[in-house]
Amino acid sequence: MEQILYAIPFLGHGLYITLLVSAIVVALSLFLGVLFGVGLVYGPWPVALMVRIFSDCIRGIPILVLIFVVYYGFPQLGLNMSSFWAAVLALTLFKTAQVIEYVRGAIGSIPRGQMEGAMSIGLVFSDRLRFVIFPQAVRRFLPPWINGVTDAIKGSALVSLLGVVDLMQAINQVIGRTYEPMPLYLLGAFIYFAINYSLSSLSRMLERRYSYIRD
Numbered sequence: 001m002e003q004i005l006y007a008i009p010f011l012g013h014g015l016y017i018t019l020l021v022s023a024i025v026v027a028l029s030l031f032l033g034v035l036f037g038v039g040l041v042y043g044p045w046p047v048a049l050m051v052r053i054f055s056d057c058i059r060g061i062p063i064l065v066l067i068f069v070v071y072y073g074f075p076q077l078g079l080n081m082s083s084f085w086a087a088v089l090a091l092t093l094f095k096t097a098q099v100i101e102y103v104r105g106a107i108g109s110i111p112r113g114q115m116e117g118a119m120s121i122g123l124v125f126s127d128r129l130r131f132v133i134f135p136q137a138v139r140r141f142l143p144p145w146i147n148g149v150t151d152a153i154k155g156s157a158l159v160s161l162l163g164v165v166d167l168m169q170a171i172n173q174v175i176g177r178t179y180e181p182m183p184l185y186l187l188g189a190f191i192y193f194a195i196n197y198s199l200s201s202l203s204r205m206l207e208r209r210y211s212y213i214r215d
Contacts, residue, residue, distance in 0.1 A: 004187055007174040014170025015191060021084075021166065022153045025091045029152075030145075032092070033099020038129065040100060041107045051100060058097035063155055066090045071162055087159035091152065098148050106141035107133060139207070146203035150196040157192075167191065 040051040058066070070093075071086040081089070110133055118128040160169035171188045175181045 004183055006178065007171070007184055007187070010170045010174050011167060011187070011191070014165055014167040017159075017165060018153070018156050018167040021088055021091070021156045021159055021164075022149075024088050025095055025152050025156070026149050028088075028092045029095035029099050032096045034103055036096065037100045037103025037107070040104050042125075055097045055100045058093055059101075061094075063091070063094050064158055064161070066094055067158055067162065083162035084159070084164050087156075087162050087164055091155060091159075094155075095148060095152050098151075099145065102141055102144045102148065103137075105144075106137035109140050110136050142206045143203050146199055146206070150199050153195055153199075154192060 036051045036054070039047045040055070041048075043051070061069075067087060067090040070090040071083065074081065074086070114132055114136065115128060118132040123131065156166060157168040159166050160172065163169070165173070167188060171184050175184055178184070
C-alpha cells in the first residue's frame with residue numbers, strides 16, 4: 001500500500017499523457033480514416049488504389065516497427081520531431097489504416113440500391129452520404145471502431161519505448177525507486193482495464209441503441 005500511495009502522483013501524470021496520446025490518435029485517425037475510407041469506396045480508381053496500398057502496407061507492418069521507422073527514419077529525411085509527436089504520428093498512421101477498413105466494411109454492407117435511390121431523388125453526393133449512407137452505416141461502424149479505440153489505448157504503452165513518460169513509463173520509473181514491481185504492475189493493469197472496460201460497455205450500449213435499425 002505504501003508503494004501505491006507513493007506512486008499515485010507519478011502515475012497521475014503518466015495517465016494524463018496516455019489519455020492525451022490516445023485522444024489525439026483517435027481523433028486524427030477517425031477524421032482521416034473516414035475521409036480515406038470514403039475515397040476507397042467511392043473515389044476514382046487512382047485514389048482508391050493509393051488508399052488501398054496505404055492501408056495494406058501500414059496494416060502489414062508491426063506497430064512497434066512503424067514507431068521506430070517514424071522516430072529514426074524521418075530525421076533522415078529532414079523531418080525532425082520530438083519523441084512524443086513521433087509516437088503520435090506512428091500510432092495515427094496505424095489506426096487510420098484500421099479505420100479505413102472499418103469504413104469500407106460499414107459502407108460496403110449498405111445495399112447499392114440505397115445510393116441509387118438517393119441519386120434518383122436528386123440528392124448531391126455529400127447529401128447522399130449524410131442522409132442515406134452514413135445513418136445506416138454508423139451502427140456497423142461503431143462496435144469495431146470502439147474496439148479499435150481500446151486497442152489504441154493499449155498500444156499507447158509503446159510510446160514509453162521512445163522515452164515518453166506515459167502511464168507505463170511512470171510505473172517503470174517508480175519501480176526503479178521502490179523495487180516493488182508486482183503491486184505497481186497490478187495497479188497499472190487495473191487502470192488500463194478500467195478504461196477499456198468502460199469503453200467496451202459503451203460499445204455494447206451503442207449497439208443496443210442502434211439495434212432498432214433493420215436491414
